[in-house]
């Protein structure tokens with residue numbers, strides 16, 4: 001079977017121009033990550049709408065970086081499911097369907113119960129202390145309102161789930177979780193009914209208490225209840241599009 005050719009020659013040219021492993025590789029990655037983070041915020045906050053085009057050239061010039069760095073940032077977001085790449089068309093903000101949203105939560109129920117089991121075996125006294133600190137931060141953000149606080153709250157509440165994955169000590173599961181949390185945040189921003197993350201610190205606190213009491217069954221039950229609750233708070237009914245006349249209220 002012939003080797004697969006690169007997507008196009010301009011891509012090949014870029015690769016040829018890229019210097020081999022240099023000291024700047026680390027800063028290249030750092031800059032790509034910083035751009036990824038600001039783009040992710042804009043997507044989850046819906047300042048960039050689903051379907052919006054993200055051109056490498058524009059991202060590069062806005063952040064004064066090379067197209068190669070802009071491309072790395074977009075590829076990281078594509079890996080997280082927040083950006084969709086279409087061949088010959090470029091990158092777009094993902095527009096997850098209601099069905100995809102359901103699949104994300106089905107995946108979370110399967111993976112997070114497994115994570116909980118491994119985490120329960122590994123939790124140290126220091127870990128419990130770190131989780132309690134984290135939940136304090138969440139509770140404080142909950143009292144705050146406004147778009148910025150909401151964005152922070154979605155992010156911080158996702159961190160609770162990522163911390164469990166970290167303690168579980170399986171790097172591959174943790175990567176899965178990073179992707180699932182990123183996708184969940186987008187889906188919550190798109191379909192959330194109440195305008196808050198609904199990934200509440202009360203539920204998190206209950207899960208932590210059950211783990212501390214050594215009651216894995218109870219922690220698992222609460223985790224499933226928690227994920228069901230987040231999903232139930234989404235409005236995933238098929239949206240019937242208004243006629244132009246109705247949309248314009250004529």
Ligand SMILES: [Zn+2]
Pocket residue numbers: 157158160161199200204226
């Ligand atoms: Zn949660």
